[in-house]
Amino acid sequence: GAGVSQSPSNKVTEKGKDVELRCDPISGHTALYWYRQSLGQGLEFLIYFQGNSAPDKSGLPSDRFSAERTGGSVSTLTIQRTQQEDSAVYLCASSYNRDLGYTFGSGTRLTVV
């Protein structure tokens, strides 16, 4: 597609359950980013993928969070044993190489109840 696609757009889950969030970047974009946006806050960096290089996972808040990118395209962010503080909008972005003017998707709004 023409933009970054994220699914689901909304997810409500019970505390303790695992969730998977999906991101389809713009075709040809080698860099992929995950950010988290809590209510009334700015965006918090989570993880960065660039081509076949090892990802930068330095922003992941705990070992309950993990992400993978298969075939240099689609990425999945997994949160295990979700907690209420995980409730936020999870935004994915992609860019060509490391061009910083990256394109964001519309996000997945995660609510942990």
Added chain:
Amino acid sequence: GESVGLHLPTLSVQEGDNSIINCAYSNSASDYFIWYKQESGKGPQFIIDIRSNMDKRQGQRVTVLLNKTVKHLSLQIAATQPGDSAVYFCAENKSGSGGSNYKLTFGKGTLLTVNP
């Protein structure tokens, strides 16, 4: 540490007026800045960027000003329209060798409301 903050969390203007959204940054090593616009239910959308070797850059109806002396960034929107109503974020980056030069540090955002 690195941080980006905004002077005004909310701004309300009349349609047709000019808007100015301000941002302060604390990392003097930052050399690249971006303004994003985020409408309700959407992801941030790139508006305009500026590098630290410039102090002004103009786009369509928008101008970004950078004052490195006081570490201040502003976004000016001319003839503000109702469609400009959104949250505006500034973001900074420190490029160069080593480090995470692909990460952006975002401020908390300013809500701009344009009254018809």
